Amino acid sequence: MDKNGGWQWEITANPGWFRINLKELIHYKDLLLRFVRRDIIASYQQTILGPVWVFLQPLFTTFVYFIVFSRVAKIPTDNIPPVLFYLPGTIIWTYYSDCLTATMYTFVQNAYIFNKVYFPRLIVPLSYVLFHSFRISIQLILFIAVYLFFAIGGKNIHPNADMLLIPVFILITAAFALGCGLIISVYTAKYRDLENILQFVLRLLMFAAPVVYPASLIPAKYKLIFWLNPLTPLIESFRSAFFSHRPLPLFYLGISMATSFLILLLGIVLFNRKEIQIMDVI
Amino acid sequence: MGNTMIRAENISKYYRLGVLGSGTLKEDVKNWWYRKSPESLSTTSLSRDHIWALKNIHFEVGKGEVVGFIGKNGAGKSTLLKIISRITLPTTGRILGKGRIASLLEVGTGFHLELTGKENIYLNGHIMGMKKKEIDRKFDEIVDFSGVERFLDTPVKRYSSGMYVRLAFAVAAHLDPEILIIDEVLAVGDSEFQKKCLGKMKSVSGEEGKTILFVSHNMQALRSLCDRALILEKGEIIASGAPINVITQYLKSGKEQFLGNDYSLDGFLPGNEFIRVQKVELLPEYLDHHEFIDIRTPLRIRFEFWYDVAEPGDLITGIHLFSFAGEFIFDLPSKRYTLEKGLVRGECVIPGNFLNDGSYYISIVFVRNTTIRLFYLESCLSFDVEDFRDNGSWFGKWAGVVRPDFPVVLTPQLNK
Numbered sequence: 001m002d003k004n005g006g007w008q009w010e011i012t013a014n015p016g017w018f019r020i021n022l023k024e025l026i027h028y029k030d031l032l033l034r035f036v037r038r039d040i041i042a043s044y045q046q047t048i049l050g051p052v053w054v055f056l057q058p059l060f061t062t063f064v065y066f067i068v069f070s071r072v073a074k075i076p077t078d079n080i081p082p083v084l085f086y087l088p089g090t091i092i093w094t095y096y097s098d099c100l101t102a103t104m105y106t107f108v109q110n111a112y113i114f115n116k117v118y119f120p121r122l123i124v125p126l127s128y129v130l131f132h133s134f135r136i137s138i139q140l141i142l143f144i145a146v147y148l149f150f151a152i153g154g155k156n157i158h159p160n161a162d163m164l165l166i167p168v169f170i171l172i173t174a175a176f177a178l179g180c181g182l183i184i185s186v187y188t189a190k191y192r193d194l195e196n197i198l199q200f201v202l203r204l205l206m207f208a209a210p211v212v213y214p215a216s217l218i219p220a221k222y223k224l225i226f227w228l229n230p231l232t233p234l235i236e237s238f239r240s241a242f243f244s245h246r247p248l249p250l251f252y253l254g255i256s257m258a259t260s261f262l263i264l265l266l267g268i269v270l271f272n273r274k275e276i277q278i279m280d281v282i
Numbered sequence: 283m284g285n286t287m288i289r290a291e292n293i294s295k296y297y298r299l300g301v302l303g304s305g306t307l308k309e310d311v312k313n314w315w316y317r318k319s320p321e322s323l324s325t326t327s328l329s330r331d332h333i334w335a336l337k338n339i340h341f342e343v344g345k346g347e348v349v350g351f352i353g354k355n356g357a358g359k360s361t362l363l364k365i366i367s368r369i370t371l372p373t374t375g376r377i378l379g380k381g382r383i384a385s386l387l388e389v390g391t392g393f394h395l396e397l398t399g400k401e402n403i404y405l406n407g408h409i410m411g412m413k414k415k416e417i418d419r420k421f422d423e424i425v426d427f428s429g430v431e432r433f434l435d436t437p438v439k440r441y442s443s444g445m446y447v448r449l450a451f452a453v454a455a456h457l458d459p460e461i462l463i464i465d466e467v468l469a470v471g472d473s474e475f476q477k478k479c480l481g482k483m484k485s486v487s488g489e490e491g492k493t494i495l496f497v498s499h500n501m502q503a504l505r506s507l508c509d510r511a512l513i514l515e516k517g518e519i520i521a522s523g524a525p526i527n528v529i530t531q532y533l534k535s536g537k538e539q540f541l542g543n544d545y546s547l548d549g550f551l552p553g554n555e556f557i558r559v560q561k562v563e564l565l566p567e568y569l570d571h572h573e574f575i576d577i578r579t580p581l582r583i584r585f586e587f588w589y590d591v592a593e594p595g596d597l598i599t600g601i602h603l604f605s606f607a608g609e610f611i612f613d614l615p616s617k618r619y620t621l622e623k624g625l626v627r628g629e630c631v632i633p634g635n636f637l638n639d640g641s642y643y644i645s646i647v648f649v650r651n652t653t654i655r656l657f658y659l660e661s662c663l664s665f666d667v668e669d670f671r672d673n674g675s676w677f678g679k680w681a682g683v684v685r686p687d688f689p690v691v692l693t694p695q696l697n698k
Binding site: 006007008009010011012013015027028030031034035037038041042045046112113114115116117118119276277279280 | 365366368369376377378380381385387391401404405409412413414
């Protein structure tokens with residue numbers, strides 16, 4: 001007999017803000033992996049090229065950027081070969097935006113399951129992030145292949161040991177995207193207007209991060225606000241790890257990390273609190 | 283407490299009706315500003331824009347008990363099961379419980395059409411809370427139970443609907459919870475498969491001692507599976523007890539039966555200058571003291587009328603039985619009677635084991651000299667015949683309008 005008089009679970013009208021049940025999440029880890037597997041299998045069913053699309057998407061995007069921003073608009077790329085310059089930004093940005101868009105529709109897209117079975121709802125957004133992490137891993141291989149191609153070609157590039165931190169950068173990106181996605185998912189479930197607004201915000205946000213231009217292009221007076229965007233130090237550090245001897249912007253990286261994990265924590269708490277209530281309004 | 287697995291205390295559920303639209307934000311802000319929460323509303327308050335789906339529900343379920351919930355659509359059965367399954371929150375109250383719960387509000391939840399049968403067994407199993415090792419261990423059993431082993435590597439979108447349901451149910455049947463919650467899933471599959479599922483349910487509750495909560499409209503299934511039944515009406519539990527008694531009460535109260543009318547009480551006798559009907563009655567000869575009509579119940583029809591025709595001639599009355607769908611089932615005429623003016627009583631018995639289960643109504647016709655229709659008393663009686671089966675292995679709808687009990691004899695013949 002434990003303190004609850006032998007009862008093992010309780011359902012109440014007001015579940016409280018902090019009832020994140022790690023043990024339960026771990027119990028459902030097989031489900032998490034199965035969801036990831038489902039998404040991987042399902043996304044390449046009945047496509048001829050299958051997983052090759054994971055490579056092709058960033059390549060196409062990079063090619064478009066190369067034409068538009070480098071050739072036509074002539075935006076400098078910090079003396080880095082344009083294709084190499086665009087790839088890290090594209091990969092990190094696509095990862096962020098894919099994770100965010102996937103997780104923000106958690107309730108809307110899974111209402112039919114959530115209406116029938118209980119499992120910790122957090123499993124679903126986590127599985128989306130893992131699915132896109134699988135994709136970004138493949139894209140990183142592509143990046144390294146292109147990088148080696150240029151390196152052997154004797155281009156002006158300077159690899160350094162900072163590149164070992166790439167997984168950390170990706171982890172921070174994931175935390176930031178998941179945090180934002182969780183918060184937004186709670187509100188899009190009720191106010192669908194948000195979906196429309198977010199499409200614009202996301203597009204705007206891409207140009208606020210150094211995806212298609214180098215951070216060095218930003219005038220000094222906007223520098224602080226520009227670097228406070230958690231994605232800016234991540235993309236810039238990714239580049240400098242592969243292309244220059246510049247030291248990492250540790251201060252901004254620290255802020256980026258703190259912001260991202262704070263948002264993630266906020267997102268998890270809010271999501272857990274609202275996950276069941278939302279079912280009545282969806 | 284001891285053996286109690288679930289205890290629900292004062293459960294209520296409030297739903298806001300209407301479309302969530304442009305007014306939603308305004309209302310949310312208003313509610314937030316005034317700190318008005320649904321809890322502050324009383325369950326007795328009435329309003330056009332909200333509804334109490336459940337009101338102050340209390341109940342306990344013991345270990346190994348099979349409890350059935352009966353009620354009309356909208357009575358709150360599904361809401362209650364959803365609250366216990368943690369899909370939606372109660373507005374007030376709490377539920378305490380012990381042990382792992384599995385909810386079958388639907389079979390095959392989360393099946394992905396593009397994936398193969400095998401992948402879907404795992405996916406669905408995990409969604410229902412099974413771990414990989416558990417599924418690995420039961421995999422062969424599940425496949426066996428479903429009978430689709432030849433198509434395990436085929437995407438389920440190529441399955442027939444029967445195969446799909448069987449695979450889905452097979453996974454559900456191999457869940458291993460302490461508490462099982464089932465909502466109307468018996469209505470799936472062909473009869474052979476139904477038999478299999480019900481057998482499985484019986485063994486789960488009986489031999490394995492699992493606690494089962496289930497909702498069904500199938501009185502046969504409820505009767506043979508439940509230890510206890512509860513009636514929900516407009517969000518409240520209005521009866522609880524042995525299934526047979528509760529089912530009887532439900533059938534008596536719930537249906538719009540019209541088992542008779544004594545017109546003399548309200549002073550208006552339907553008819554005309556020749557015929558005035560005073561009374562019609564349906565008097566079922568109930569069996570086992572359960573006051574509802576099932577297929578075994580003989581039905582006595584009795585009617586009284588004033589006959590007021592002076593000229594010589596004869597009278598025939600005809601009893602017309604219709605199914606609720608309007609099919610004319612029989613026209614039962616009386617003999618030709620030559621009657622004096624005055625009160626006449628007619629009587630007839632529809633034997634038991636004659637009508638199939640279903641809803642029926644009766645009209646009575648009065649005919650003079652075999653051709654002149656004096657009066658037609660339309661749909662003066664209506665009644666429902668419930669199903670009854672001795673052997674509880676199949677609960678599908680019995681086909682046909684009538685259901686006679688003539689013996690069919692099989693005798694093995696020697697081949698010479």
